[in-house]
Amino acid sequence: MVLKLSNILRRLLRKHETFVPLSEELQFIDDYLDIEVARFGRDNLEIVKQLGEETLEAFVPSMLLQPIVENCLKHGLAPKLGGGKIQLRTTTRDGRLHIEIEDNGVGISEEKMPHVYVEGIGLSNVRERLHVLYGADFNLEIQSRPGEGTVIRIDVPALVPAMQAVGESGRSWKIEIGKLKRELVSDDFHFDCSSRR
DSSP, X not given: OHHHHHHHHHHXXXXXXXXXXXXXXXXXXXXXXXXXXXXXXXXXEEEEEEEOGGGXXXXXXXXXXXXXXXXXXXXXXXXXXXXXXXXXEEEEETTEEEEEEEEOSSOOOTTTGGGHHHHOHHHHHHHHHHHHHHTTSOEEEEEEETTTEEEEEEEEEOBOOOEEEBTBTOEEEEEEETTEEEEEETTTTEEEEEEOO
């Protein structure tokens, strides 16, 4: 448990990073959920993952999933009597990365649904970050049935590393998002962000 907490703290100290591989984001979620399983009880919280192997190297915004998973726990499963389940699914199709986070919690009422982005700080922050990073080239969808659960779907470009030689300084990955070009050099993992017109 101490190791899980230390992993989380180290990641939080690196929250300035813009993008990370999906595999790294999922490892952070694993550490976070292991702590929540200990809190809820292993018999009261089930985690199911269906991850496409081809998705694990794709780059995603850092700390993309944690606010959504936290919402599942806090608003979906915590009020629920009996066992809860969170499912994580990732796939790629036609150059797009698809992520689904589903819970079998209490759901969101029709009255609250129009306000989830206003009252839900976590979801509003996620949507704002996606808009800043991808412009209009993303989709964030919420479907919920009161008493049955909620599904959140994220659709973004599947950004995969393309290695290019950069002399003795190591390897680099170039990621283009609309008019933004971001270069990551493996030696120092530094993102250089500049606008291309």
